[in-house]
Amino acid sequence: MSNGRRCDFAIWIDGAKQMENDLLRKGYLATSVFSDYSELSDGKKGTAGSVRFVFTDPTKAASVKQLLKPETSGLTALPDDQRQQMSADVQVLLF
Helix, strand or coil, X not given: CCCCCEEEEECCCCCHHHHHHHHHXXXXXXXXXXXXXXXXXXXXXXXXXXXXXXXXXXXHHHHHHHHHHHHHCCCEECCCEECCCCCCCEEXXXX
């Protein structure tokens, strides 16, 4: 049963499915997708081995960050990108 929280992933590394499964077990609506990030400007793309959280609600983002901390602790954290509106509450971009 969903608790109404939604977290979309645009990720291409092997850990994507594990992160998606972790979120699903916690009651999030989570999906993972492959992306080559061609839609992002060079300034928004991260280097290999980095992660960026994009979100509308900082509280929900903090919850997702905490849950995914074991999987993301070895990655370089890029600055967060808070937006006014997007299709999901939180997106996790892994480069």
